Amino acid sequence: MNRSYFTFLAVFVASIALLFATSRQSIAATFSGKVVDEAGKPVSGIKLALPAFKATTLQDQEEPVFILSQQDETNEAGEFLIGDINSPSVQLTLLPVRTSAYEIRVVEIEGISFYPGERHRRFAGLTFAIASGADVKDVEVTVRTRMRIRGRVLSADGTPLRNMRIGIRIESRDIDGSGSGGSAGTRDLDPDGYFVEYLDEPAYYTVSVGYEGQSAESEEIFLKDGERHDDLVLTLDGAPLPKPEQAVARIPDPVRERFKDDEKIARERFKAAEARERQGVWAINPENLHAYKRIHCETREEARAQAAAEGAHLVAINDEAEQEWLLEVFGKEYFWIGLVDASKEDNPHWDNGEPVAYTNWAFPEKIAGGEKSGQDDDAHQNYTVLVGLTGKWQETRQDSSLAGITERAILEKERFTVGLPELGEGVEKR
16 A cells, blocks of 8 residues: 555544544634644744534535634744634634645644645645544644745836736646646735745746736746745836737647536636726626626725725625626625625615625524624624635624635626716626
8 A cells, every 4th residue: 555545544534533523513622732844843923723614524524614713823932722612623724825825734633643635735734623622732733835936026117016916827837748727817016016926736837927018927937846936026028918818829728628618618707707807897787787896805894995985885685696697707706795794683784775685694593703792893793705616605704714715805886877987998798
């Protein structure tokens, strides 16, 4: 039996045992230990969380419904303690989700070493259950820095492009020549013009960026497993970017030719949604003539601020047909929507004042933040996220793990006729 198969079998069997060790809700359990690097040295400043989800069977875990996360940050000795765990099932996760600078290599719990699979080690290292009232101590989490490319974008005159949003495309070519791939999106540059792109696999990478009709492209960068390339500099050349269809056509990707029709359609919808966000395009729903736009946001508060600046509000979803249209046009991601404190019995309503006529909750209790505190400040308000993959809604709070991975929102404007001047050039009817 080879080592990789043995590792998979050990993790699978141990995970099943841990998951079903308890079938009732845990009460006030704790989880503590330390984080070290692969040389055994403590790592400080690592943020760990145990986002919970409702799962009583293994099948339920395939599409986990996350609820409020307990979390902690390691001290100078690499130590952490996560308390007040009140869920039957949890996932050990590094924060911020998707952009953590580290990935989990091994987790040792009570003498058993768990090796997360390639697909899970970056975000959710391990899924397990904690017995009611248990104090799980001396956990050792071994991490390493994630592969990445850190680049700086300069304008044509050599000055950094500061605090700007750029278009970016990452092309990859497998080391053995077996295939290639790519991804595209937008990134916000920091005050010194830098961006960071985390990567998952050893490969040859090419980075292209674009800003206001100018572009730059790197030479191929070869990254081995665990390596980083932190000194990339891209200087915009002043030349106009090719049209999107030309940019895609010039990059051969034989893998795409093998995709099924539905996968091609999903990819095209995603690309179209990305383009609408990048270009600031409003889409008109022909059923109600309302205008909608997908935006990028770090927090729900930022989404509301953008909405207010454009005379809009976070979307109010009034029926199933409207939700299906939104997911078709804007893609199946995590979106902030305009419903606040839906668990309160006294007249729940949307941000724009409309009553709640339609809901699509992931589970009857709705709230993803645990027990209601009775407080009305922002930290204890319950907001709503539309989970695109499932089409379900979840309530959460601004400091939860679900909030941490929600980086998109949908804005809505009512009472528009297609072509009104205040919508400007960026109007699209769908």
